[in-house]
Amino acid sequence: MAESTLSKQRMPWRIKIEPRLDEPPAWLPAAVSVGAIILALILGGVLIAFAGGNPFASYAHIARASFGDLGVLSDTIVKATPIILTALACSIAFRMKLWNIGAEGQFIMGAWGASAVVLAPIVPAESSRWLFIPVMIMAGMAMGAVWGFIPGYLKAKFNVNEIISTLMLNYIAISWVNFWVFAVWTEGGFQMSPKFPQAAWLPRLSEYAKSVPLFRGLTTHAGLLLGIAAAIVLWFIVYRSRWGYEIRLIGDNPNAARYAGINITRNTIWVMMLSGALAGLGGMSEVGGVVHRLQTAPIAAGYGFTGIIVAWLAKLNPLVIILVSVLFGALILAGREIQPSGVPKMIQGIILVCLIASDFLLRYRIRIVRGEEA
Amino acid sequence: MTDATPPSLIVEMQGIVKRFPGVLANDHVDFELRPGEIHALLGENGAGKSTLMNVLAGLYRQDAGIIKVKGSLVEFSSPRAAIQAGIGMVHQHFMLVPSQTVTENILLGLDDPRFFMRLNEYDAKIAKLGERFGLKVDPRAKIWQLSVGEQQRVELLKMLYRGANVLIMDEPTAVLAPTEIEGLFQTLRAMVAQGKSVIFISHKLQEVTAIADRVTVLRRGKVTAAGVVTKGVTRQELARLMVGREVVFSIDKKPRQPGEVILDVKDLQAENDKGFPALRGVSLHVRAGEIVGVAGVAGNGQTELSQVIAGLRKCRQGEVILNGDRVNNRDTLYGIQHGMAYVPEDRTHVGSAPNLSVTDNVIMKKYRKPPISRGSLLDMGAATNFAKELKQAYDIMVPTVNTPVRLLSGGNLQRVILAREISGQPDFMVAVQPTRGLDVGAIEGVHRLLLAQREVGAAVLLISEELEELLSLSDRVYVIYEGKIMGEVKIASTEPDQSLIETIGQMMTGTPLEQIRKEGSLAHG
Numbered sequence: 001m002a003e004s005t006l007s008k009q010r011m012p013w014r015i016k017i018e019p020r021l022d023e024p025p026a027w028l029p030a031a032v033s034v035g036a037i038i039l040a041l042i043l044g045g046v047l048i049a050f051a052g053g054n055p056f057a058s059y060a061h062i063a064r065a066s067f068g069d070l071g072v073l074s075d076t077i078v079k080a081t082p083i084i085l086t087a088l089a090c091s092i093a094f095r096m097k098l099w100n101i102g103a104e105g106q107f108i109m110g111a112w113g114a115s116a117v118v119l120a121p122i123v124p125a126e127s128s129r130w131l132f133i134p135v136m137i138m139a140g141m142a143m144g145a146v147w148g149f150i151p152g153y154l155k156a157k158f159n160v161n162e163i164i165s166t167l168m169l170n171y172i173a174i175s176w177v178n179f180w181v182f183a184v185w186t187e188g189g190f191q192m193s194p195k196f197p198q199a200a201w202l203p204r205l206s207e208y209a210k211s212v213p214l215f216r217g218l219t220t221h222a223g224l225l226l227g228i229a230a231a232i233v234l235w236f237i238v239y240r241s242r243w244g245y246e247i248r249l250i251g252d253n254p255n256a257a258r259y260a261g262i263n264i265t266r267n268t269i270w271v272m273m274l275s276g277a278l279a280g281l282g283g284m285s286e287v288g289g290v291v292h293r294l295q296t297a298p299i300a301a302g303y304g305f306t307g308i309i310v311a312w313l314a315k316l317n318p319l320v321i322i323l324v325s326v327l328f329g330a331l332i333l334a335g336r337e338i339q340p341s342g343v344p345k346m347i348q349g350i351i352l353v354c355l356i357a358s359d360f361l362l363r364y365r366i367r368i369v370r371g372e373e374a
Numbered sequence: 375m376t377d378a379t380p381p382s383l384i385v386e387m388q389g390i391v392k393r394f395p396g397v398l399a400n401d402h403v404d405f406e407l408r409p410g411e412i413h414a415l416l417g418e419n420g421a422g423k424s425t426l427m428n429v430l431a432g433l434y435r436q437d438a439g440i441i442k443v444k445g446s447l448v449e450f451s452s453p454r455a456a457i458q459a460g461i462g463m464v465h466q467h468f469m470l471v472p473s474q475t476v477t478e479n480i481l482l483g484l485d486d487p488r489f490f491m492r493l494n495e496y497d498a499k500i501a502k503l504g505e506r507f508g509l510k511v512d513p514r515a516k517i518w519q520l521s522v523g524e525q526q527r528v529e530l531l532k533m534l535y536r537g538a539n540v541l542i543m544d545e546p547t548a549v550l551a552p553t554e555i556e557g558l559f560q561t562l563r564a565m566v567a568q569g570k571s572v573i574f575i576s577h578k579l580q581e582v583t584a585i586a587d588r589v590t591v592l593r594r595g596k597v598t599a600a601g602v603v604t605k606g607v608t609r610q611e612l613a614r615l616m617v618g619r620e621v622v623f624s625i626d627k628k629p630r631q632p633g634e635v636i637l638d639v640k641d642l643q644a645e646n647d648k649g650f651p652a653l654r655g656v657s658l659h660v661r662a663g664e665i666v667g668v669a670g671v672a673g674n675g676q677t678e679l680s681q682v683i684a685g686l687r688k689c690r691q692g693e694v695i696l697n698g699d700r701v702n703n704r705d706t707l708y709g710i711q712h713g714m715a716y717v718p719e720d721r722t723h724v725g726s727a728p729n730l731s732v733t734d735n736v737i738m739k740k741y742r743k744p745p746i747s748r749g750s751l752l753d754m755g756a757a758t759n760f761a762k763e764l765k766q767a768y769d770i771m772v773p774t775v776n777t778p779v780r781l782l783s784g785g786n787l788q789r790v791i792l793a794r795e796i797s798g799q800p801d802f803m804v805a806v807q808p809t810r811g812l813d814v815g816a817i818e819g820v821h822r823l824l825l826a827q828r829e830v831g832a833a834v835l836l837i838s839e840e841l842e843e844l845l846s847l848s849d850r851v852y853v854i855y856e857g858k859i860m861g862e863v864k865i866a867s868t869e870p871d872q873s874l875i876e877t878i879g880q881m882m883t884g885t886p887l888e889q890i891r892k893e894g895s896l897a898h899g
């Protein structure tokens with residue numbers, strides 16, 4: 001139906017919701033998003049107050065714990081790095097309306113692939129950083145791409161629902177890593193592999209503390225550069241390349257894409273592979289930059305799922321994803337400070353719901369009409 | 375019901391107006407239904423038939439006008455209110471729960487049974503009801519096990535069980551196989567014999583004359599014939615009422631000698647989406663510098679024909695030759711790269727990407743080649759300049775070329791599509807219903823563009839349901855009926871020629887040209 005009324009017939013006025021026929025003004029989307037976040041913080045504050053906390057103190061604490069000084073800011077960025085990559089992975093798949101919720105599994109497989117380079121070993125243990133890091137990047141991306149290829153191929157050839165297949169592949173990836181960690185690469189029976197040699201670590205800021213004293217103790221690692229580079233490359237692919245144009249066209253109207261002679265089957269597979277490769281790069285960055293060994297499943301810590309939310313909030317724009325990821329990194333870090341779980345997760349959820357709901361205001365106009373006439 | 379006393383009316387709709395954003399779907403429509411009759415509502419796609427009936431069934435509310443049922447004024451706020459007044463509608467798309475049984479679907483949403491289902495009792499009730507109206511269906515069968523025809527019977531039973539006296543059938547035959555149609559007609563006859571009334575929405579002339587007692591014809595939201603007794607009219611007259619024939623404006627078509635054959639279609643056979651044969655051996659050709667029309671009532675294979683030519687549908691048999699090159703059953707891209715342009719029937723769902731900008735939409739067939747592409751990258755500057763040029767040249771009314779095309783009016787969107795297709799300087803263009811839903815000014819613009827293509831020596835295949843459009847633009851017209859070409863006529867002048875229209879009308883209803891000629895010569899000799 002083109003319009004609907006939300007009130008009884010005999011009211012003196014009624015609320016009328018009608019679709020916007022013209023383009024909303026340019027400032028509106030930003031204003032609506034900011035409004036939604038403010039509303040979400042107010043709602044979250046109310047809930048904190050109900051739970052017996054002081055909302056203002058809690059928010060101040062969150063801000064201090066994540067942006068308060070250089071040290072925590074660096075920690076925030078460390079948390080944001082894997083989210084950037086998983087969110088980029090989700091964004092490119094979502095752009096084509098492929099609902100890849102398997103970034104978690106692709107991330108884990110990427111971590112496994114990068115670890116295999118060190119642990120198998122594919123590269124001799126005494127190799128230099130200049131050999132280790134590129135090979136680990138390639139192995140991580142390749143394993144992620146394989147984990148994206150499987151659901152992509154099934155979707156393209158047999159129309160298998162990618163939501164189910166990517167979700168299920170997450171569990172397979174977890175079990176796969178568990179097997180290797182427990183059975184093959186275990187260190188003395190513990191559920192973790194031996195630590196990687198230093199040459200297989202992504203460089204950290206703290207390594208340069210000798211020349212730049214400010215960097216002392218900062219754990220921000222080169223994975224951030226990988227994330228930013230990936231975001232920029234992805235932006236070029238989406239908005240400035242022939243392939244990106246095809247992806248956008250398929251995402252908006254597959255019939256029109258078919259009409260324009262675009263091969264949807266092939267693109268489905270390629271996009272799922274790119275998506276998997278980006279998530280796999282995230283996994284590589286996490287083992288190479290933070291953990292420095294392969295552990296059992298919590299290695300991904302839900303980054304794959306957070307990536308879905310971040311991609312959505314950033315409206316799939318690769319550059320905006322960097323900003324939103326830092327915000328979510330802060331929330332995760334602050335969460336540890338306040339409560340192991342609970343409030344920060346809840347605030348994340350409320351922000352997401354408010355932002356998604358606010359989209360409605362961009363597509364519809366709400367009018368109050370007096371009397372019976374429309 | 376006797377002829378002596380004038381039958382009272384069961385439904386009266388007066389002056390119904392219904393607007394949608396940008397469209398006047400019903401423009402002061404009057405409609406009357408007598409008890410115990412089958413009343414057909416005839417019109418082309420988009421003529422406003424379904425809208426009018428959705429108003430009657432309580433799905434939409436009219437912007438103006440009144441509805442009376444059995445003489446008293448009613449206002450339906452929901453389909454539930456309509457069914458309480460005895461009006462039930464069977465939609466084109468069924469509203470059934472596949473995993474539940476027939477009985478469960480019929481009882482869904484009713485107050486009775488309250489808590490305990492006692493389904494056996496209701497099974498028997500429904501079986502009995504089905505018997506009464508010749509609607510045979512197993513009450514215990516699950517919906518997913520049933521054929522489309524049987525599901526339709528369940529929808530009918532649902533309405534009858536709720537006590538509907540007036541049944542609105544929205545294009546009921548569109549989903550049925552030919553053998554099932556006769557069964558439906560028998561059911562409808564059984565229902566009117568028992569005092570029910572039926573409104574039968576259709577755009578198929580042969581069905582309307584076969585089943586309906588009276589017919590109301592809608593055209594572009596207005597009534598062109600109200601409650602005409604079907605026995606007294608010919609299909610040709612109905613066709614004319616449906617598509618109209620007044621020439622809105624005259625166009626400047628210069629005589630032109632056609633060149634060599636550009637498109638040659640040979641013995642094409644293909645199926646529609648449901649797997650039924652849609653094309654049964656279509657052959658036609660188009661020469662350089664001529665516009666060739668394909669006339670016919672909607673749903674006789676026109677859509678499938680255009681899709682096979684454009685490479686969007688595979689054909690089972692036959693060939694499409696473009697410039698001596700076979701293009702059928704290859705990638706769509708092959709045709710595009712060999713000089714094929716295609717203006718599809720569905721502007722928003724096939725012809726454009728609604729949320730992408732004008733620029734993105736006009737480069738759809740050009741982005742693979744320089745100057746728009748530079749290797750695997752796109753030159754957005756070149757793309758924007760190209761879009762700006764087209765905006766200027768084709769008079770596309772948009773604030774900027776970055777505007778998403780979903781905000782464009784139908785006429786402007788069609789200009790974007792035509793600009794894109796024509797700017798590729800195609801050797802051949804197939805245009806399907808290029809003026810459907812456009813206002814007069816926009817129609818004229820589209821016609822001028824098509825004629826300009828003819829001037830520069832392109833071959834144009836124009837598939838349309840608007841007879842006047844075909845007669846004023848085409849050099850030759852083929853008539854298609856049930857996937858076969860009934861014949862081909864030359865159009866000598868742009869003035870409407872009465873006997874020519876008569877001939878085309880006869881072909882549109884299934885009489886081959888040879889037969890018409892034979893009968894004609896018999897009558898004269």
